[in-house]
Amino acid sequence: MATSCPSHTCGTDAEAAKREEAAEELRLKEQLRRIQHKLLVMSGKGGVGKSSVATYMAFGLSQKGYRVGLMDADLHGPSIPKMLGITGMFQVDDQKHLVPVQVNENLQVVSIQCLLEDPDSAVIWRGPIKHGVIRQFVSEVQWGNLDYLIIDCPPGTGDEPLSVAQIIPDVHAVIVTTPQEVALSDVRKSINFCRKAHLPILGLVENMSGLVCPHCGKSVPLFGTEGGRKTAERMNIPFLGSLPFEPRVVEAGDAGMPLEVGSDASGPFLESLNGLLSEVIDKCSPPLPEEKTEAMTSDVTKEVPRMEKDNFKVAIPLANGMLCNHFGHCERFAILTVQNGRIESREERTPPPHEPGVLPRWIAEQGVNLVIAGGMGQRAISLFQERGVQVLTGAPALDPETLVNSYLQGNLVTGANVCDH
Template sequence: MVQLHQNVESAKNQNQAKEDQDAQVKGSLQKIKNKFIVMSGKGGVGKTSTSVNLAIALSEKGFKVGLMDVDLHGPDVPRMLGLSGMLDLNPNRKLNPMKYSENLATVSIESLTPNKDDAVIWRGPIKYSAIRQFIADVEWGELDFLIVDSPPGTGDEPLTIAQTMSDAKAIIVTTPQEVSLADVRKSINFCKTVKMDIFGLIENMSGLECPHCGKMIELFGSGGGEKTAADADINFIGRVPFDLNMVTAGDSGTCFQKKYANSPVTLAFGNVAEKMGELV
């Protein structure tokens, strides 16, 4: 009898803890006007650099932006922003997101692990809990945009976002090559299955301007992203060219858009941010 009573009390406590977290999640999300999840069907298409640069472009336009890194097994957002150190607690016993600028702050599992080279070996339920804590236990405050950088594919992380943020919109990133496009079609079908609106598709690494003659080199083909968007009846919102300086900036944690303000890459991200800004 004693054991049964203890089990009942334990279940009550667990239910109460879940209700408390649900309330905190709802409270945090109510303060955020627009939520976007940046997805890709496969790795290596520049999804994280797209997330980071869209967040920077929006913040440079004066919007308050949060950037949430839910790529729990390969978190790169802090390094690409040139941020280091650990998140700290505020007097409300909530985590303060790490500030990149006056208008942009970010949260990543990398900012919660003392050894940045440690592997995160988690199954689905733990990942679900961690992502909800990124929302409930972080002092995001009032935001115009929350950009969520998701890992490649259609697994636990994007599913958790879809279930937790019913009004989130997807931005899908691809390269022009068919291997990437085949996986992107799975991402499009994922969004349709979970009833998530797709804001649009971005074709990344879309050509490289030859530094010698100025002609465009189609490294991965051309036009595949735009055709896929048309076939799926979703918006094609931008084509971002390949730039070797983008690689260097990401590795060193320097802001590409500030250093190369007039580059086609900066202008492309600015154009997408302009379209997103029309929602506010």
């Protein structure tokens, strides 16, 4: 005869589950706070060398002195361990957190392959399980303080890139293509996916742009020419650079020994890669390695002006419950009321359709005195100032209460205005 469990037991289990969920959310936010730049490397189709680009971006940045994490989110076809010569399984620390594989002094790697006893095992998972694994790869891994987290996703616009966009609100996309039209057609879908998912695009990389003849030095356009640059111009996104087809890269990947990247790197591929890395560094604008301190919270910070009164309202643009970097295209606004220097209430409101000048007027009509945002155009900032609304930009992608409490305590860390228009 079946019996039901006592109600007090069910209540205890539910409370324990809520506490664990809250603790996991806190771990995730704390981990993201310690990672300065998050880059999602994606492509519209397979075979464009996306994983090679992700590997060389991470490896190259680490050799330039930046602290880098490389997360292999291609759960069904992980290839990064092979390209970096990684074998064996992960270690686990005393708190049962995964310890990333240390490739060199500045580069750490996490891949599903390092959780499999047999590297040839097939991973057969549906979307919810993949979402949970990607979340754990961020929150349950001891990444430490990073300048860059490079995330390699499988081709297409399916579960993995969507999960990354939801889990890491301030991630930026690096889209990889080859010059031929069949690849460019798919990459345009990736660009539109990013726009619909409110995922900012750092830029487009054209891979396998040509084979440089080792004898005469001329470039042979194996897959066409200039397709990536023209697509970037037509779709109004930054073009980060072209990488030529290089047989040595193929050989190095098979051997698990990537080509050394440095200021004196020679050869068409490495010279082009250095140019690509310079573009990435410039667009992310992190501090120079020699200027960095041990605490990430001191990086690219700026003085945060304080309100002159203890009673005011704060508006924060939201996406998936966290601060949204795209101020003008957010889903909702959280409006928090501060009384006597403490948060008294919170409400969420849906903004009117985005048109120039509409949001500053609408937010001012809600009685808001302060806006905390990731990025905002200078015109919008001026319109807010005209209405007596103070604006803070460069805030991290955290929940509204954490942002406002940090502001009230005088320890809100802000960086550069991330608006790209």
